Amino acid sequence: MGAWSEPVTASRRLPSEVGARDAALAILDRVEAGRGHSNTLLADLPVGMPERDRALCTELVYGVLRHRALLDESIAAVSRRPLESIDRRLLGVLRLAAYQILVLTRVPWPAAVDEAVRMAKARGRAGSGAFANGVLRALCRAVEAKTIPPARARPDPGSRASEFRDWLAREVSFPRPLVDRYLDRHGCESGEALLRALNQPASVALRPTRRGGSPEALARGLAAEGVETVPSPVLPGALRVVRGVPQRTEMFGGGAFYIQDEAAQMVALLLEPLSPSHRLVDLCAAPGGKILQAADHLGPAQGMLLAADRSPRRLRRLQENASRMGLSWIRCVAMEAERPALLGRFDRVLLDAPCSGTGVIRRHPEIRWRRTESDIRRHAAAQDRALRAACGLLAREGRLVYAVCSLEPEEGPERIDAVLRARDDLRLVDARLILPGSLHRFVNGSGALETLPHRDDVDGFFAAVLSLC
Numbered sequence: 001m002g003a004w005s006e007p008v009t010a011s012r013r014l015p016s017e018v019g020a021r022d023a024a025l026a027i028l029d030r031v032e033a034g035r036g037h038s039n040t041l042l043a044d045l046p047v048g049m050p051e052r053d054r055a056l057c058t059e060l061v062y063g064v065l066r067h068r069a070l071l072d073e074s075i076a077a078v079s080r081r082p083l084e085s086i087d088r089r090l091l092g093v094l095r096l097a098a099y100q101i102l103v104l105t106r107v108p109w110p111a112a113v114d115e116a117v118r119m120a121k122a123r124g125r126a127g128s129g130a131f132a133n134g135v136l137r138a139l140c141r142a143v144e145a146k147t148i149p150p151a152r153a154r155p156d157p158g159s160r161a162s163e164f165r166d167w168l169a170r171e172v173s174f175p176r177p178l179v180d181r182y183l184d185r186h187g188c189e190s191g192e193a194l195l196r197a198l199n200q201p202a203s204v205a206l207r208p209t210r211r212g213g214s215p216e217a218l219a220r221g222l223a224a225e226g227v228e229t230v231p232s233p234v235l236p237g238a239l240r241v242v243r244g245v246p247q248r249t250e251m252f253g254g255g256a257f258y259i260q261d262e263a264a265q266m267v268a269l270l271l272e273p274l275s276p277s278h279r280l281v282d283l284c285a286a287p288g289g290k291i292l293q294a295a296d297h298l299g300p301a302q303g304m305l306l307a308a309d310r311s312p313r314r315l316r317r318l319q320e321n322a323s324r325m326g327l328s329w330i331r332c333v334a335m336e337a338e339r340p341a342l343l344g345r346f347d348r349v350l351l352d353a354p355c356s357g358t359g360v361i362r363r364h365p366e367i368r369w370r371r372t373e374s375d376i377r378r379h380a381a382a383q384d385r386a387l388r389a390a391c392g393l394l395a396r397e398g399r400l401v402y403a404v405c406s407l408e409p410e411e412g413p414e415r416i417d418a419v420l421r422a423r424d425d426l427r428l429v430d431a432r433l434i435l436p437g438s439l440h441r442f443v444n445g446s447g448a449l450e451t452l453p454h455r456d457d458v459d460g461f462f463a464a465v466l467s468l469c
Contacts, residue, residue, distance in 0.1 A: 020053040024060035065365035069173035071098045078138035090124045157188040197454035202362035204241040212256030225249040235262040255325035260289045263451040263458040268293040270401045280348040281306040283337040286314030295327045337386040345395035355404040359460025380410045403463035412462030429465040
């Protein structure tokens with residue numbers, strides 16, 4: 001997915017002996033500065049970090065990002081300084097401690113305060129430690145007095161619509177513009193359910209590969225390594241992780257499975273039917289989940305499987321994944337999707353376009369704080385250019401799968417409508433003609449795949465299939 005074009009790894013900068021709170025603060029600082037993404041940085045924590053510290057670090061990072069509005073409001077209520085005047089790194093220290101005090105109640109308050117003061121002294125200017133100590137002790141007193149967090153009655157969404165939206169924005173810690181977007185489109189009840197779902201952790205889904213054998217065989221093998229799974233309730237053949245860390249198993253190293261949300265697996269199914277003689281190109285391929293799925297299904301190809309991406313770094317990650325799964329027949333090329341430097345035509349073209357990523361906020365909670373209306377418009381314009389270029393690669397009777405992990409109509413159905421208006425030689429293929437019957441419930445009235453986190457318990461995706469008339 002193009003929304004994550006330049007991951008920054010934590011392992012290059014964090015020593016193996018770093019503690020959970022220091023690691024969490026370093027990751028949050030990079031996320032806040034726009035220099036990394038929470039899930040990527042957490043996945044790249046030092047191998048030598050104890051599991052207990054790794055779990056606490058993960059809880060702290062995601063917790064702060066998911067409750068930032070509550071944390072900021074609470075800090076502002078007891079601080080002598082307005083939030084905007086507090087140094088960004090010092091504010092990160094305060095948020096981290098406030099989360100432990102307000103939400104993560106198993107952490108003793110003195111420990112949270114003492115650790116925050118230590119980190120403030122190490123990272124802030126003169127007086128930062130004393131300031132942090134004063135703010136956090138005031139916060140503890142306010143919590144004991146039950147004045148923080150402030151109790152607010154739920155306004156009636158009918159008669160007090162604006163107040164309700166303000167209340168909901170604080171309740172789920174989302175910017176008001178996104179709250180307005182989802183309530184305007186889905187209504188109050190469904191829109192609130194969507195926002196609450198986006199603020200919950202997402203399940204970890206696994207796609208068994210040929211090397212892993214059947215789902216049952218993979219489940220048995222993982223259980224032997226301490227990872228408990230259950231069959232996916234959404235996608236036949238997929239597994240969901242109940243307990244354990246699958247990427248730290250020998251089966252993962254041996255390419256027995258790929259970690260991939262069920263909705264993303266459904267998108268790859270739209271490339272069917274596939275033939276070993278087909279020429280297939282994935283224009284925004286890295287880190288490779290969908291083309292790896294196609295390659296694993298096909299086996300050694302007689303045609304061409306081409307993985308393209310603008311980022312050589314991300315392509316290297318794709319190649320590592322392909323090597324781990326023994327898929328040596330995928331070719332890689334670095335190029336821009338909007339200007340594909342390719343000769344010939346392709347039977348299958350996949351454009352998993354760079355997008356706002358609002359469909360995967362459960363996995364990347366910082367997205368809510370980064371996306372703006374202009375951001376969505378910018379993505380839509382780039383998607384138009386890439387989609388027009390992708391259509392130019394289609395062979396006669398070929399198919400193009402356009403997908404985005406976005407909930408925004410500007411990035412999904414509106415882009416398909418625009419290209420169909422511009423080209424009368426294209427038609428929309430009903431996804432029900434491709435997907436098995438068990439997945440037809442995810443196809444909307446227009447024939448496109450559309451998944452919603454609150455309704456389907458998977459990532460939010462839109463995907464449509466186009467073919468030349």
